[in-house]
Amino acid sequence: MLKGNCIIAQSGGPTSAINASAYGAITEALASSAIQKVYGAKNGILGVLREELFDFEEEDKEELDYFKTTPSSGLGSCRYRLAHAKDDKKDYIRIFEVFKAHNIRYFFYIGGNDSMDTVSKLSAHAKKINYDIRILGIPKTIDNDLMGTDHCPGFGSAAKYIIGSTLECAIDASVYDSNIITIIEVMGRNAGWLAAAAALAKSKRFDVPDLIYLPEYPFSYENFEKDIKKVYSEKGKVLVVVSEGIKDSKGNYIEHMDTQDHDIFGHAQLGGVGSILGEYVKNHIEKRVKVVQLGILQRCAMHFASKTDIEESCYIGKRAVQYAIEGKSGYLVGIKRLANTPYKYDAELFEIEKAANSEHLIPLEWINKEGNFVTKDCIEYIKPLIQGEPDIPMENGVPRYGKLKKKLIPKKCINLNEGRI
Numbered sequence: 001m002l003k004g005n006c007i008i009a010q011s012g013g014p015t016s017a018i019n020a021s022a023y024g025a026i027t028e029a030l031a032s033s034a035i036q037k038v039y040g041a042k043n044g045i046l047g048v049l050r051e052e053l054f055d056f057e058e059e060d061k062e063e064l065d066y067f068k069t070t071p072s073s074g075l076g077s078c079r080y081r082l083a084h085a086k087d088d089k090k091d092y093i094r095i096f097e098v099f100k101a102h103n104i105r106y107f108f109y110i111g112g113n114d115s116m117d118t119v120s121k122l123s124a125h126a127k128k129i130n131y132d133i134r135i136l137g138i139p140k141t142i143d144n145d146l147m148g149t150d151h152c153p154g155f156g157s158a159a160k161y162i163i164g165s166t167l168e169c170a171i172d173a174s175v176y177d178s179n180i181i182t183i184i185e186v187m188g189r190n191a192g193w194l195a196a197a198a199a200l201a202k203s204k205r206f207d208v209p210d211l212i213y214l215p216e217y218p219f220s221y222e223n224f225e226k227d228i229k230k231v232y233s234e235k236g237k238v239l240v241v242v243s244e245g246i247k248d249s250k251g252n253y254i255e256h257m258d259t260q261d262h263d264i265f266g267h268a269q270l271g272g273v274g275s276i277l278g279e280y281v282k283n284h285i286e287k288r289v290k291v292v293q294l295g296i297l298q299r300c301a302m303h304f305a306s307k308t309d310i311e312e313s314c315y316i317g318k319r320a321v322q323y324a325i326e327g328k329s330g331y332l333v334g335i336k337r338l339a340n341t342p343y344k345y346d347a348e349l350f351e352i353e354k355a356a357n358s359e360h361l362i363p364l365e366w367i368n369k370e371g372n373f374v375t376k377d378c379i380e381y382i383k384p385l386i387q388g389e390p391d392i393p394m395e396n397g398v399p400r401y402g403k404l405k406k407k408l409i410p411k412k413c414i415n416l417n418e419g420r421i
Contacts, residue, residue, distance in 0.1 A: 001034045001325065002132060004105025007048065008056075009041035010140070011111035011118070012079065014072035015154030016305040017313035018140045021110050022075060023068040024317025025138065026056050034325045035106060042406055044078035045109070045118055049091060051098050051413065054406045066402030068314055069392050071300035074404055081114065082121050085128070092125050099133060101412040106134050106324050110317075112141035112152070116332055116356040123330035123352060134324035137332045137352055138317055142299055145191035147358040148350030149334025153316060154299075156309030156385035159197035161301040162186055162241075162294065163386065166201040169292055170208040170239050181228065181238045181281050184292045185274030187299070188243040190215050192362050194298070195243035196374045197382050208239045215245040216362045217371035219254055221280065227372050228285055244273055303399060307388025312345055319347035343384035 008025050010018055022040075029038040038056045041047030056064070067074060085092050098104070109119050119137035126133050139149050142158035166184060173182050188194040192214030201208055210231045213219055231238045246254050254273050278291040312335060320333040332355040336348035366378035393400040 002105050002134065002327075003034050003036060004103045005037035005039060006035045006106030006108065007039045007041050007053065007104050008075070008108045009044045009047060009110070010073045010075045010077050011044035011109060011115040012077060012140065013112070013142070014077065014300050015140055015142050016071045016157035016300050016302045017153045017309050018110055019070050019072070019074045020068050020310045020313040021138050021140060021153055021317035023064070024314035025108050025110075025321050026064070026067075026317075028318040028321040029106070030056060032321065032325060035321070037102075039102070039104075039409070040075045040404075040406065042408070043076035044080065044111070044115075045082070045095070046078045046080050047076065048095050048098050051101075051411045053102065053409050054404075055409055058407060059404050063402040063404060066393060066400060067404070069302060069310065069390050070401040071302040071305075074402070076406070079114070082118055085121065085125050092122075095122065096125070096129065096131055097413050099131070105132065106321075108136055108138055108317075108320055108324070110138040110140050112139070112143070113146055113355075113357055113359065115140075116146065116352055119332070120330070120352045120356040126329075134327070134329040136320045136324050136329065137355065138320050139332060139334055139355075142194065143188050143191050144193035145189065145359045145361065146332075146355055147360045148332050148355040149348075150337040150345070151335060151385060153309060153313035153335075155193060156306035157301065157304075158187075158194055158298045159200075159382055160306045160309075160386040161298050161304045162194055162197050163201045164304055165292075165294060165298075166198045166209055166239070166241060167206055170201070170206055173237060173239065173290065178288065179232070179236045179286060180288045180290060181232065181240070181286050182290045182292065183240045183242060183274045183278050183281070184209070184294065185242055185244055185272075186294055188215065189245045190359055190361065191245075192216050192243045193382075195241050196362060196366075196378050197386070198241040199374050199379050200382060200386065209241045210235070210238050211240045211372045212374060213240070213242045213246050213372060214362060214367060214374075215243050215247055216364060217367050218249040219246040220249070223371070224277070224280075225284055227370070228281060232285065240277070242274055242277060246273060302390070302392060302401075305390050306386045307390045308343065308385055310390045316347055323347075323349060340380065340384055343387070
């Protein structure tokens with residue numbers, strides 16, 4: 001049994017479930033005889049580079065107990081890309097200097113595609129320098145675009161919020177005896193899973209949404225106009241859900257490309273396609289248009305989270321620690337779906353190289369032939385992931401969320417990267 005200390009860190013965008021994964025890993029690590037000290041890194045891998053670590057045993061137990069149902073990234077997050085070691089070793093030298101100084105033998109990184117890139121690079125470097133450490137990635141992303149795992153922790157809760165919001169927008173638009181077209185823009189970048197989830201709002205009572213547009217299917221203004229006019233002539237009202245990352249047949253985002261910013265990983269900063277389509281509708285179809293941009297609300301809406309999502313996120317965090325103690329390293333700890341009715345799942349290891357920097361997209365056969373809705377198979381895939389409501393403690397009528405002190409422990413090594421990060 002490898003004995004030593006561990007670091008748990010979070011990276012990338014917040015979700016309703018990322019703290020549940022951290023809670024699972026923290027509690028399992030604290031209970032382990034192999035892991036002697038359980039540290040958190042402030043702001044992801046940046047916290048390691050800056051040697052900004054805090055001890056979970058120093059946290060108030062009550063606050064830690066609330067952590068499972070607290071949204072967003074409670075440990076602090078970052079978006080920082082490690083260079084390839086062959087091109088620049090400075091970050092690697094610094095990270096392993098910190099690991100050695102604090103006897104870190106276990107490292108758990110909770111995040112999405114780019115975070116798994118960090119896991120992959122650190123795992124490879126540890127092997128190269130023969131440093132005995134177990135490094136595992138724990139998935140997190142509302143976009144549900146991480147390869148390997150059946151789905152990603154965080155997706156089910158965001159999907160549930162979008163479904164509820166779609167219904168509420170439809171009911172709001174129905175109260176007046178006048179024509180209106182409503183466009184709801186949701187996140188997802190290059191994967192349409194979140195927009196697809198809106199299809200679960202459709203029922204015998206509420207026939208919405210009418211149209212859904214996804215990044216996986218080429219977008220055409222001509223077809224869009226035909227689709228809108230067809231529904232509009234039949235119902236007098238149209239509700240459209242559109243993913244922020246829809247593209248034309250040449251792969252160009254529908255947004256104005258000259259106004260797009262990019263993050264450190266080179267990803268276009270999306271958001272605003274709903275307004276662009278809204279202007280198109282005003283100019284070609286109907287002046288009365290409402291554009292709803294859910295924005296960051298869909299990421300951390302714990303008040304409308306999925307119990308299934310929270311519970312399996314916590315479970316995956318626990319299993320990551322168990323796998324590491326068993327000797328596993330260099331893997332993504334993903335979710336394997338065992339059955340749909342009733343829904344059953346378990347943890348499964350996936351090679352980190354296959355998960356890093358790859359995208360899990362909606363299969364084209366799960367999109368209808370018109371490219372404006374999803375099929376029953378897609379709906380059945382999503383349905384189990386939104387079930388149940390977590391038991392959220394309340395205080396004076398509002399959710400009682402936990403807040404960690406994150407008091408930093410003393411540093412043990414000089415900062416070789418001073419001024420670099």
